[in-house]
Amino acid sequence: MSNDSQRLQWVDMAKGLSILLVVMMYSAFSVGEDTGQTGVLHWIIAFATPFRMPEFFAISGLFLSLVIARDWKPYADRRVLHYFYFYAVWAIIHLVFKVGLVAGDPAMALIDLAWAIAEPYGVLWFIYMLAVFSAVAKLCFTLRLPHWLVLALGAVLQIAPIHTGSYLIDQFAAYFVYFYSGYVFAPMLFKLVAWAQANIGMALASLVTWALVHAALVFSPGYAVLPGEIHMGLASLPVLHLLLALIGTAALCVIASLLTKLAFMDWLRWLGSKSLVIYLAFVLPMGIVRTLLIKFDLISNISVLSIVVMASAVISPVVLYWLVQWTGFGKFLFERPDWAHIPGTPGARRPRQQVSATPAE
Numbered sequence: 001m002s003n004d005s006q007r008l009q010w011v012d013m014a015k016g017l018s019i020l021l022v023v024m025m026y027s028a029f030s031v032g033e034d035t036g037q038t039g040v041l042h043w044i045i046a047f048a049t050p051f052r053m054p055e056f057f058a059i060s061g062l063f064l065s066l067v068i069a070r071d072w073k074p075y076a077d078r079r080v081l082h083y084f085y086f087y088a089v090w091a092i093i094h095l096v097f098k099v100g101l102v103a104g105d106p107a108m109a110l111i112d113l114a115w116a117i118a119e120p121y122g123v124l125w126f127i128y129m130l131a132v133f134s135a136v137a138k139l140c141f142t143l144r145l146p147h148w149l150v151l152a153l154g155a156v157l158q159i160a161p162i163h164t165g166s167y168l169i170d171q172f173a174a175y176f177v178y179f180y181s182g183y184v185f186a187p188m189l190f191k192l193v194a195w196a197q198a199n200i201g202m203a204l205a206s207l208v209t210w211a212l213v214h215a216a217l218v219f220s221p222g223y224a225v226l227p228g229e230i231h232m233g234l235a236s237l238p239v240l241h242l243l244l245a246l247i248g249t250a251a252l253c254v255i256a257s258l259l260t261k262l263a264f265m266d267w268l269r270w271l272g273s274k275s276l277v278i279y280l281a282f283v284l285p286m287g288i289v290r291t292l293l294i295k296f297d298l299i300s301n302i303s304v305l306s307i308v309v310m311a312s313a314v315i316s317p318v319v320l321y322w323l324v325q326w327t328g329f330g331k332f333l334f335e336r337p338d339w340a341h342i343p344g345t346p347g348a349r350r351p352r353q354q355v356s357a358t359p360a361e
Contacts (some may be wrong), residue, residue, distance in 0.1 A: 002344045010193055010267055011059065014256035016272030018056040020314070021048050023282050026123065027310035031302065032227030034294050038301035041310065046230045050241060051248025054178040058249045060130055061137070061182030062189070068141050071250050077345040079134035085340045086125045089333065090280045094124070097284060119167050123201075127276075129171055133179040136172075140180075145182045154180055159238040181246060192250060193257040200261075203254055210251050214244060243293065245351055271314070277334050278317045285316035 021044075024158040028041035045052070067075055092113065100109035101235035112121070120128035140150050156179030162173040182189075196203035216239065220233030235244050259265045271278065289312040292298075324330045331337075 001048045009256035009260045012269045012272035013259050014059050014253050015275040016253055016258055016268035019158060019271060019275040021052045023313050024310050027286055029228045030290055030307045031306045031309055035302055036227055037302040038225055041306045041308045042225050046225050047215060049230050049232060050235050050244040051252060052141050052230035055249040055252050057178040058182035058241055061179040062186045064137060064183040068138060073342055074345045077342040080131045081337060081342060083127050083131035084278055085336050091124055094122060102198060106290060125167060125171060133176055133224055137180060137183060141180050150180055152182060155242060158242050187251055191251055196254045198256050198317050203258060265288035277321045281317035281320055282313040314351055
């Protein structure tokens with residue numbers, strides 16, 4: 001939801017936690033792969049592995065009920081084209097910079113860009129899949145499929161060992177159930193958060209119990225924390241993994257709701273309100289800072305190095321966003337221009353002859 005006045009603070013706080021976990025994972029793994037070492041961020045990511053991305057998708061589906069009953073055109077503009085626009089803009093930026101300039105292969109950049117239409121590209125896969133999930137959810141609504149059936153099919157896809165080689169298909173199978181769960185179970189989640197805010201002591205006790213059980217399952221025999229990947233213990237078992245993801249999502253939302261009680265944590269809520277900005281723009285500064293720090297051996301401690309890389313990856317998009325707002329140049333990076341709307345939808349460019357006849361509202 002675009003206006004701060006329409007937001008629930010805990011939702012933005014949950015998004016803030018989510019985007020930090022996402023950036024943390026990419027920072028820790030990229031540093032780990034370059035150095036062959038693991039640090040403290042790897043262990044945090046290991047704990048969060050079952051719910052890190054499921055929570056992000058579930059939160060994205062929370063307010064779907066407000067728009068899903070609309071006609072296809074306005075719905076597609078807001079929930080499908082919106083994400084595809086930002087995906088396209090930043091896929092071009094990534095490929096031009098990383099493949100065209102750094103690798104010096106413009107031809108391959110064009111080939112990769114063509115493939116990016118059919119297959120989600122790099123870290124931007126999340127934005128791509130949000131558009132796909134929104135379209136599929138709307139199709140299910142149009143066909144009047146019962147929630148239990150869609151959830152059951154989504155759960156089957158998540159549990160099944162689907163590895164087709166197509167990132168689009170595999171990621172759809174792995175995460176659609178969480179997006180749809182956010183849509184279906186939103187009323188229950190809101191009630192849980194309200195209860196937690198009214199019963200802080202019991203909520204904290206429940207969170208401690210959850211964290212201990214969750215950690216025991218993640219770090220049970222068979223787990224491995226490696227420089228570029230995490231292997232869970234019992235938590236990796238199919239059905240259990242799904243349950244831990246849903247329970248972890250609820251736990252993170254409760255944590256977010258309690259953090260809203262702390263005024264000094266409001267920075268995290270603000271970051272959450274700009275989570276899309278950070279997600280779109282964190283990769284390039286993360287790669288540049290990581291490469292320079294490792295090349296010149298400026299930080300030897302792997303944990304400190306990972307934290308510095310992560311901090312730069314979070315702060316840089318915020319600085320870029322402020323510069324865009326201050327100068328007015330480059331707003332297309334974070335705001336969809338009127339020409340990128342479906343004609344006839346809110347925000348779309350109006351025919352010249354109709355502009356003066358349209359009353360201000």
